[in-house]
Amino acid sequence: MEKVKPRTLSGFMELLPARQVQFDRMVDSLRETYSLYGFTALDTPVIEASEILLAKGSGETDKQMYRFTKGDADLALRFDLTVPLAKYVAMHAGELTFPFRRYQIGKVYRGERAQRGRFREFYQADIDVIGDGALDISNEAEIPGIIYRSFTRLGLKRFCIRVNNRKVLSGFFEILGLSEKAGDIMRAVDRLDKVGPDTVRDILTQDCAVSSSDAGHILDFISPAAATEEKLAAYRGKSGLFDTGAEELTTVLRYMSAFGVPHEAYRADLTIARGLDYYTGTVYETTMLDHPEIGSICSGGRYDDLAGYYTDKKLPGVGISIGLTRLFYVLGEQGYLNDSLLTAPADALVIPMTDDIGPAVSLTTLMRDAGIRTQLYGENKKFKAKIAYASKLGIPYAVFLGEDEIAAGKAALKDLNTGTQELFDYEELISRIKSGVLSLSQGPVIIDK
Amino acid sequence: MEKVKPRTLSGFMELLPARQVQFDRMVDSLRETYSLYGFTALDTPVIEASEILLAKGSGETDKQMYRFTKGDADLALRFDLTVPLAKYVAMHAGELTFPFRRYQIGKVYRGERAQRGRFREFYQADIDVIGDGALDISNEAEIPGIIYRSFTRLGLKRFCIRVNNRKVLSGFFEILGLSEKAGDIMRAVDRLDKVGPDTVRDILTQDCAVSSSDAGHILDFISPAAATEEKLAAYRGKSGLFDTGAEELTTVLRYMSAFGVPHEAYRADLTIARGLDYYTGTVYETTMLDHPEIGSICSGGRYDDLAGYYTDKKLPGVGISIGLTRLFYVLGEQGYLNDSLLTAPADALVIPMTDDIGPAVSLTTLMRDAGIRTQLYGENKKFKAKIAYASKLGIPYAVFLGEDEIAAGKAALKDLNTGTQELFDYEELISRIKSGVLSLSQGPVIIDK
Numbered sequence: 001m002e003k004v005k006p007r008t009l010s011g012f013m014e015l016l017p018a019r020q021v022q023f024d025r026m027v028d029s030l031r032e033t034y035s036l037y038g039f040t041a042l043d044t045p046v047i048e049a050s051e052i053l054l055a056k057g058s059g060e061t062d063k064q065m066y067r068f069t070k071g072d073a074d075l076a077l078r079f080d081l082t083v084p085l086a087k088y089v090a091m092h093a094g095e096l097t098f099p100f101r102r103y104q105i106g107k108v109y110r111g112e113r114a115q116r117g118r119f120r121e122f123y124q125a126d127i128d129v130i131g132d133g134a135l136d137i138s139n140e141a142e143i144p145g146i147i148y149r150s151f152t153r154l155g156l157k158r159f160c161i162r163v164n165n166r167k168v169l170s171g172f173f174e175i176l177g178l179s180e181k182a183g184d185i186m187r188a189v190d191r192l193d194k195v196g197p198d199t200v201r202d203i204l205t206q207d208c209a210v211s212s213s214d215a216g217h218i219l220d221f222i223s224p225a226a227a228t229e230e231k232l233a234a235y236r237g238k239s240g241l242f243d244t245g246a247e248e249l250t251t252v253l254r255y256m257s258a259f260g261v262p263h264e265a266y267r268a269d270l271t272i273a274r275g276l277d278y279y280t281g282t283v284y285e286t287t288m289l290d291h292p293e294i295g296s297i298c299s300g301g302r303y304d305d306l307a308g309y310y311t312d313k314k315l316p317g318v319g320i321s322i323g324l325t326r327l328f329y330v331l332g333e334q335g336y337l338n339d340s341l342l343t344a345p346a347d348a349l350v351i352p353m354t355d356d357i358g359p360a361v362s363l364t365t366l367m368r369d370a371g372i373r374t375q376l377y378g379e380n381k382k383f384k385a386k387i388a389y390a391s392k393l394g395i396p397y398a399v400f401l402g403e404d405e406i407a408a409g410k411a412a413l414k415d416l417n418t419g420t421q422e423l424f425d426y427e428e429l430i431s432r433i434k435s436g437v438l439s440l441s442q443g444p445v446i447i448d449k
Numbered sequence: 450m451e452k453v454k455p456r457t458l459s460g461f462m463e464l465l466p467a468r469q470v471q472f473d474r475m476v477d478s479l480r481e482t483y484s485l486y487g488f489t490a491l492d493t494p495v496i497e498a499s500e501i502l503l504a505k506g507s508g509e510t511d512k513q514m515y516r517f518t519k520g521d522a523d524l525a526l527r528f529d530l531t532v533p534l535a536k537y538v539a540m541h542a543g544e545l546t547f548p549f550r551r552y553q554i555g556k557v558y559r560g561e562r563a564q565r566g567r568f569r570e571f572y573q574a575d576i577d578v579i580g581d582g583a584l585d586i587s588n589e590a591e592i593p594g595i596i597y598r599s600f601t602r603l604g605l606k607r608f609c610i611r612v613n614n615r616k617v618l619s620g621f622f623e624i625l626g627l628s629e630k631a632g633d634i635m636r637a638v639d640r641l642d643k644v645g646p647d648t649v650r651d652i653l654t655q656d657c658a659v660s661s662s663d664a665g666h667i668l669d670f671i672s673p674a675a676a677t678e679e680k681l682a683a684y685r686g687k688s689g690l691f692d693t694g695a696e697e698l699t700t701v702l703r704y705m706s707a708f709g710v711p712h713e714a715y716r717a718d719l720t721i722a723r724g725l726d727y728y729t730g731t732v733y734e735t736t737m738l739d740h741p742e743i744g745s746i747c748s749g750g751r752y753d754d755l756a757g758y759y760t761d762k763k764l765p766g767v768g769i770s771i772g773l774t775r776l777f778y779v780l781g782e783q784g785y786l787n788d789s790l791l792t793a794p795a796d797a798l799v800i801p802m803t804d805d806i807g808p809a810v811s812l813t814t815l816m817r818d819a820g821i822r823t824q825l826y827g828e829n830k831k832f833k834a835k836i837a838y839a840s841k842l843g844i845p846y847a848v849f850l851g852e853d854e855i856a857a858g859k860a861a862l863k864d865l866n867t868g869t870q871e872l873f874d875y876e877e878l879i880s881r882i883k884s885g886v887l888s889l890s891q892g893p894v895i896i897d898k
Binding site: 003004005006007008009012013014015016017020021035036038039040041044045046047048049051052055066067068069070071073075086087088090091092095096097099102107109111120131134135136138139141142145149254255258259260307309311312345346349357358361362364365368369371372373374376378379380389392 | 452461465484487496500515519569584703708824
């Protein structure tokens with residue numbers, strides 16, 4: 001029979017079992033955190049009608065879309081979780097209760113040029129709060145608390161949540177009479193971290209044709225040196241938009257500590273814009289202090305109109321997204337994953353030492369009833385090979401059951417980490433394994449010194 | 450702005466939030482059960498190279514496949530989880546430890562004609578044990594225990610696991626000298642439940658050209674009236690294949706009770722064949738006693754060669770699959786889903802009664818720290834609308850925090866199911882909510898009287 005060479009497409013993450021356990025643990029941790037904030041889980045289809053995904057219209061994502069026909073149907077794979085959410089809310093508005101809080105952790109597809117650390121199939125972990133016509137600022141204030149708990153619970157320590165408000169930026173440009181150049185200026189400003197203030201000044205005056213005095217105002221305004229409150233105060237009363245933004249930003253910052261975010265974990269950063277069209281209020285970025293080169297690991301913001309291309313209903317919202325596959329890849333590359341946590345498929349391996357495996361099967365069933373993840377080893381192999389099987393998989397306990405043990409109502413328990421072996425009755429055996437496994441399962445997914 | 454009508458493709462299940470919670474609970478229950486048996490989770494890509502998915506070659510699934518190109522690549526969506534597993538094991542054989550036990554719960558795609566209760570995107574929940582060259586019969590004996598625990602844990606009671614062995618069937622036809630007609634005969638026999646023995650006899654003698662005496666032997670052999678052991682004994686010693694099958698089937702049945710399957714939950718059924726090519730040993734089907742029309746809700750069996758189209762390595766295995774989306778749909782239609790379990794997105798809704806929401810935010814954070822899924826209601830609405838929000842979502846508790854409560858270090862807790870309202874300090878409030886939510890979360894996913 002002619003063989004087809006087995007392969008996985010490039011740009012598609014496929015993990016070995018132990019790594020998969022680590023990834024799933026990260027997903028479970030996020031599910032738990034999102035649930036704590038009252039978000040309900042959604043699971044929309046991976047395939048949608050192309051016209052649904054193209055409705056919003058964005059050149060870049062449209063080009064990357066996996067689009068195809070089946071029969072008469074023009075279909076495509078979702079490239080994010082926001083457009084399917086918009087469709088869902090527009091379709092089901094009458095059946096949902098607003099504000100509607102949902103999370104979705106699922107795969108999305110972008111046919112980008114494949115390169116190291118870039119994925120064509122990747123998980124996004126999104127939350128959004130959607131209002132019906134209006135949405136209170138408290139929802140925007142709550143988001144940094146969610147980001148903080150999400151990453152802290154995973155074990156990440158050295159990160160910073162950066163917060164801004166788009167109305168502050170737009171109002172500021174309005175005050176300077178530079179609204180029409182806002183897009184170009186924001187793109188220049190966005191490069192501050194990379195190229196420094198002098199180069200930004202050059203770009204502003206030369207490429208954006210901003211006066212030297214205005215360039216100075218802009219650089220002062222975005223400089224991290226001065227306190228945000230002072231900078232906001234300096235421009236208040238000159239633009240309604242600016243004042244609203246300043247008010248909102250102040251509110252978000254005011255409740256930060258009540259939402260559980262310590263002072264060192266966030267800062268206001270007037271340079272953050274997060275694209276030009278979509279966001280209208282608070283915007284968020286999250287960076288790893290030791291790996292700024294990765295860019296933001298959790299971003300999002302407030303938008304005024306989730307689903308304008310599907311419905312006349314005004315649906316403002318606020319949301320964030322974590323690019324989970326890329327984050328996991330980077331954490332693995334940088335040695336952040338906690339390899340000391342149990343990744344074995346089982347807590348214990350029962351090895352029958354008699355021809356009739358009945359008693360070993362019964363003990364295995366008893367252990368499973370007690371919640372112990374148990375494998376029964378039935379293969380016809382040498383004893384050494386059976387132990388090697390457990391060791392290779394990192395299964396922490398082996399249980400031996402021979403004639404003598406069966407007669408005595410006991411079993412031999414071998415701790416494969418310490419090498420010690422002892423005889424226990426079944427109840428004691430189960431409690432030993434459970435407490436041992438518990439201690440091997442303590443600790444965060446990520447180790448961040 | 451011209452609107453696109455929001456819609457979801459037909460044949461794609463998209464659930465409202467409360468239903469989604471029920472579905473996810475089913476998935477979580479299966480994950481837990483599969484884990485108890487020492488299966489590790491895999492997550493392979495949804496997209497594979499077409500040649501990978503077509504390697505096995507099966508006319509029906511090939512036609513249903515979603516296949517498309519992106520750039521130069523000829524791609525397709527997986528139509529099951531077995532072919533991707535075969536690819537994975539063939540690719541990574543050197544890095545895996547055998548027997549390799551994996552589960553995968555994921556979406557698969559089949560472009561079938563859409564009809565009520567048929568899905569084009571649906572979840573399969575699969576487990577497989579793959580051996581390297583050999584695999585002990587104990588793995589086949591273990592599977593009914595997994596099926597039994599999976600469904601029992603979900604709450605299903607009235608179901609039957611039917612077990613057979615393909616070698617018994619093939620050996621039996623060999624003994625009668627009917628091996629060449631085995632396929633036709635098995636298709637006829639498979640209709641026994643539907644059309645009855647007389648019609649099957651007619652099909653056998655007329656369509657299959659089986660002698661009237663052989664037709665009698667066949668009908669006697671598959672008849673549920675006689676005991677399996679007797680029927681097996683009657684033909685022993687006449688075919689090596691038959692004897693091996695009889696031995697294997699006897700072994701599987703012998704360990705059934707030690708693996709935790711009570712007598713009333715299974716039976717040997719010599720009519721079960723599960724297709725003609727793939728399975729070679731034990732085969733399983735599971736039927737709901739009150740809904741035989743649904744067909745098998747969990748099927749599978751032993752195969753000798755998982756990945757022959759990718760590798761020379763001999764990879765025998767045994768596996769089962771649950772068609773989760775269809776099962777969930779049917780359970781919903783038939784009123785099996787336990788609607789008394791909490792499906793609200795939150796356990797409690799905190800309603801601030803002061804302009805400064807700081808104290809309410811702090812209490813909310815405290816509740817989340819304690820593991821209570823909490824929403825903070827910040828919208829500018831009438832009090833009645835705030836309570837209506839909680840009621841509509843089925844959130845069981847509302848917490849009110851006004852000036853007096855804040856001054857006293859207390860909060861008012863309203864049980865929305867009973868209507869009672871009482872003042873508690875925060876610690877007591879948290880413990881009340883936790884115990885209330887615990888009791889609302891007890892019970893199985895499925896109610897089967």
